[in-house]
Amino acid sequence: MYAYDKYDHAITNARVAEFRDQVERRVKGELTEEEFRPLRLMNGLYLQLHAYMLRVAIPYGTLSADQMRRLAHIARKYDKGYGHFTTRQNIQFNWPKLSETPDILQELADVEMHAIQTSGNCIRNVTTDQFAGATADEVADPRAYAELIRQWSTFHPEFSFLPRKFKIAITGAATDRAAVKWHDIGLIIKKNDAGEIGFEVLVGGGMGRTPVIGKTINEFVHERDLLSYLEAILRVYNEQGRRDNKYKARIKILAEDLGAEEYARQTNEEWARIKDHPLDVPEEEAARIKSFFRAPPLPVLSDDVPAVAELAKKNFLFGAWVKNNTNQHKVPGYVNLTISLKPHGGIPGDATADQMDLVASLADAYSQSEIRVSHEQNLILPHVAKKDLPAIWADLDEAGLGSANVGLLTDIIACPGLDYCALANARSIPLAQEISKRFDDIKRLQDIGPLKIKISGCINSCGHHHAGHIGILGVDRKGEENYQILLGGSGAEDASKAAILGPGFDEHGIVDAVEKVVAVYLGEREESEEFLATYRRLGPAVFKEAVYGAR
Amino acid sequence: MAKKITGPQMIVANLLLDGRVVFMRADGSWSPVAGDAAMAEEDADVEALSALAQKSAAANEVLSVEVIEATTRDGKPFPAHMKFAMQAKGPSVRTDLGYQVSPTWEQ
Ligand code: HEM
Ligand code: SF4
Numbered sequence: 001m002y003a004y005d006k007y008d009h010a011i012t013n014a015r016v017a018e019f020r021d022q023v024e025r026r027v028k029g030e031l032t033e034e035e036f037r038p039l040r041l042m043n044g045l046y047l048q049l050h051a052y053m054l055r056v057a058i059p060y061g062t063l064s065a066d067q068m069r070r071l072a073h074i075a076r077k078y079d080k081g082y083g084h085f086t087t088r089q090n091i092q093f094n095w096p097k098l099s100e101t102p103d104i105l106q107e108l109a110d111v112e113m114h115a116i117q118t119s120g121n122c123i124r125n126v127t128t129d130q131f132a133g134a135t136a137d138e139v140a141d142p143r144a145y146a147e148l149i150r151q152w153s154t155f156h157p158e159f160s161f162l163p164r165k166f167k168i169a170i171t172g173a174a175t176d177r178a179a180v181k182w183h184d185i186g187l188i189i190k191k192n193d194a195g196e197i198g199f200e201v202l203v204g205g206g207m208g209r210t211p212v213i214g215k216t217i218n219e220f221v222h223e224r225d226l227l228s229y230l231e232a233i234l235r236v237y238n239e240q241g242r243r244d245n246k247y248k249a250r251i252k253i254l255a256e257d258l259g260a261e262e263y264a265r266q267t268n269e270e271w272a273r274i275k276d277h278p279l280d281v282p283e284e285e286a287a288r289i290k291s292f293f294r295a296p297p298l299p300v301l302s303d304d305v306p307a308v309a310e311l312a313k314k315n316f317l318f319g320a321w322v323k324n325n326t327n328q329h330k331v332p333g334y335v336n337l338t339i340s341l342k343p344h345g346g347i348p349g350d351a352t353a354d355q356m357d358l359v360a361s362l363a364d365a366y367s368q369s370e371i372r373v374s375h376e377q378n379l380i381l382p383h384v385a386k387k388d389l390p391a392i393w394a395d396l397d398e399a400g401l402g403s404a405n406v407g408l409l410t411d412i413i414a415c416p417g418l419d420y421c422a423l424a425n426a427r428s429i430p431l432a433q434e435i436s437k438r439f440d441d442i443k444r445l446q447d448i449g450p451l452k453i454k455i456s457g458c459i460n461s462c463g464h465h466h467a468g469h470i471g472i473l474g475v476d477r478k479g480e481e482n483y484q485i486l487l488g489g490s491g492a493e494d495a496s497k498a499a500i501l502g503p504g505f506d507e508h509g510i511v512d513a514v515e516k517v518v519a520v521y522l523g524e525r526e527e528s529e530e531f532l533a534t535y536r537r538l539g540p541a542v543f544k545e546a547v548y549g550a551r
Numbered sequence: 552m553a554k555k556i557t558g559p560q561m562i563v564a565n566l567l568l569d570g571r572v573v574f575m576r577a578d579g580s581w582s583p584v585a586g587d588a589a590m591a592e593e594d595a596d597v598e599a600l601s602a603l604a605q606k607s608a609a610a611n612e613v614l615s616v617e618v619i620e621a622t623t624r625d626g627k628p629f630p631a632h633m634k635f636a637m638q639a640k641g642p643s644v645r646t647d648l649g650y651q652v653s654p655t656w657e658q
Pocket of ligand 1: 087092209250461462463464
C-alpha cells in the first residue's frame with residue numbers, strides 16, 4: 001500500500017488544523033453559513049436530512065486493516081455505530097457533529113486518510129478495479145497510476161474550481177469492474193506492440209439527468225505522458241465547460257457539443273504545448289510510487305483444495321459462497337474474496353463498527369492486512385489462500401456477512417435515497433430490502449444468474465440506475481414516491497444506457513414489475529444466456545407487455 | 552426562499568452544532584418535536600415566524616431554514632410532505648435511530 005511521506009503528512013495535518021480553526025470561527029459566529037458552507041464541503045462535510053454527513057475518501061478503494069479499524073472506531077465514538085460504503089468507493093458517516101468533525105479528521109489523518117476533495121467542483125477520489133493488483137486478468141496494477149493522479153490532482157490550483165465535479169476511473173483489466181466508461185475520464189491500461197504500458201483514454205462519460213457513455217479520444221497515451229495528457233483534457237474543459245448552467249456543466253456536455261474528434265484535437269493542441277515540460281513524472285518518482293504497490297510475497301499453492309471441495313459438497317451455502325464470491329487471484333492457490341454487504345433484507349453498503357473490526361482482523365489473519373471497497377458497495381479481501389476459505393466463512397457467517405449473492409440479483413446497488421439524502425425524491429433502500437426478501441432463495445438466484453439491479457432516489461444517479469441491467473429511479477409524483485423501471489444498462493466494458501420501460505409504480509408495484517421482468521427472462525432465455533444478453537436480443541417489447549399488458 | 556404555498560405552514564431547520572432537526576415554536580424557540588411547532592395559516596403569521604427563524608439563523612443557532620406545509624397528526628402539527636416527515640422521525644430503514652426513538656436521539 002501507499003505510505004504517506006512527510007509532505008503528505010504535513011498537508012493533511014495542516015488541513016485538519018485549518019478546518020478546526022474554521023469550525024471554531026463558525027461556531028463563534030465569525031463566519032456565516034454562506035461563507036462556511038464551501039469550506040466544510042471542501043472537507044467532505046455535507047448537511048443531510050437528519051444531521052451532517054461526513055464523506056471520507058478511500059483512495060482507489062484500498063484500505064489497510066488498521067485504517068478499517070479506525071473507521072470502526074470513528075463509527076463507534078463519533079457516530080451511531082455504522083458507516084455506509086458508497087458507489088464511489090468512499091465511506092459516509094451519517095451522524096457526525098460539526099463540533100467533533102475536526103477530531104474525526106485528525107483521527108483519519110493519523111492513519112493517512114482524509115476527506116479532501118470528496119465534494120466540490122474539483123477532481124474527486126480516483127476509483128478503480130476492486131481487485132487491482134491481485135486479479136489474474138489484468139495488464140498492470142492501476143493503483144500506482146491512481147496514486148499518481150491523486151498526488152497531481154490534490155489541491156491542484158488550476159483545477160480546484162472546475163465548472164463541475166470531475167471523476168476519473170481507471171482499470172487495468174479488460175473486464176471493467178470500475179465502470180470507466182461512465183466517468184468524466186475513463187482510463188483503460190493497455191500494452192503496445194513494444195510491450196510498453198499506456199492508456200486508452202475516454203472522455204465525457206457521466207450519469208445524472210443526461211446519461212452519456214464516454215468516448216475514446218486516444219487509443220494509447222504512453223504512461224510517461226499520463227499527467228500532461230490529463231492536464232490538457234482538463235484545461236480544455238476548464239476553459240470551455242459551461243459555468244452558466246449547472247445541469248450542462250459536466251464535461252459530458254462539452255464533449256458532446258464538440259464531438260470526440262474535436263475534443264481530441266483540442267486536447268492534442270494543448271498537449272503539444274505542455275507535453276515536454278517538467279510536469280511529467282520523473283522516472284525515480286514513478287518507480288517510488290510503484291514500489292508501494294508491489295505484489296505481496298505469496299507462496300504459490302495448489303488450486304486444488306480437497307477440504308474446500310468436500311465442505312462445498314456437504315454445505316450448499318458454503319459452496320455457493322465460494323462459487324459466487326471469489327475471483328481468481330494472479331497467484332495460484334489464492335482468490336480475491338468479496339464480502340457481500342447485501343445481507344438478506346439489509347441495507348446495501350452499510351456495515352456496523354463490529355463488522356468493520358471483524359473484516360480488519362480477517363484481513364490481518366488471511367489477506368496481508370489489505371482490504372478493498374468495490375463500487376458495488378461490497379468489501380474485498382484481495383489475497384486469500386483457498387485453504388483458508390472455510391475458516392473465514394465461519395467467522396463471516398456468524399457476523400451476518402456470509403451472503404453468497406455477489407453478482408446475483410440481490411447484490412443491489414442503492415443510494416441512500418430519501419431515508420438520508422436531502423436531494424432525494426424517493427427512498428431507495430426499502431426497495432432493495434423488499435427485492436432481497438422476495439428473491440431470498442440462493443438456488444433461485446443462482447438459476448437466474450448474473451443480474452445487476454441499481455437504484456437511485458433521484459435523477460442525480462448516485463445509485464448508477466442508468467447502468468443497471470435493471471435500473472430503478474425514484475421520482476416525486478404529486479408528493480408521492482414513484483418508481484420508474486429501466487432495462488438494459490451496463491457499467492462494464494460493454495457499457496450501455498438503460499432505457500425507461502414505461503410509466504412508474506408505487507413501492508410495491510415496482511417490486512412486482514421486477515419479478516415480471518425476471519419471469520420473462522427465465523421464459524425466453526436460450527441455454528446459458530445471461531439476463532442482459534436476452535434483453536439485448538429481444539428488445540423491450542416482450543418485457544413491456546409482461547409488465548404493463550394487464551393494465 | 553419559501554414558495555407561496557397555501558394551507559398551514561411550519562418551520563424546520565437544523566441546529567448548527569450537531570445538525571439535528573428542529574421545529575420552530577410560537578415563541579421563536581426550537582423544539583426537536585414536530586408536534587411543538589407553531590402552525591401559521593395567514594401570510595402575515597408565516598412571515599412573522601419566518602423572520603424569527605432568519606434571525607436565529609443569523610445568530611448562528613440554526614441553518615437550512617425551510618417554511619414547509621403542515622398537516623395535523625393525532626391533533627398535533629406534523630410535516631405534510633414525506634421528506635420533512637422523514638426529518639421529523641428519522642430514517643425509515645433504521646427505526647432504532649432518530650426522533651422515532653426519542654426527542655434527544657441519543658439512545
Ligand atoms: C450527500 C449526499 C449526496 C449528494 C448531495 C449527492 C449529489 C450528487 C449530485 C448533485 C450528482 C449529479 C451530478 C451531476 O450530474 O452533475 C451526483 C452524482 C453521483 N453521485 Fe452523488 N450525492 C450524494 C451521495 C452519493 C452517494 C452516497 C454515492 C455513492 C453511493 C454517490 C455517488 C454518485 C455517483 C456515482 C454519481 C453519478 C456519476 C456522475 O457523477 O455522473 N453520491 N451526486
Ligand atoms: S441519487 Fe439522489 S437521492 Fe440518491 S444519494 Fe444521489 S442525490 Fe441523493
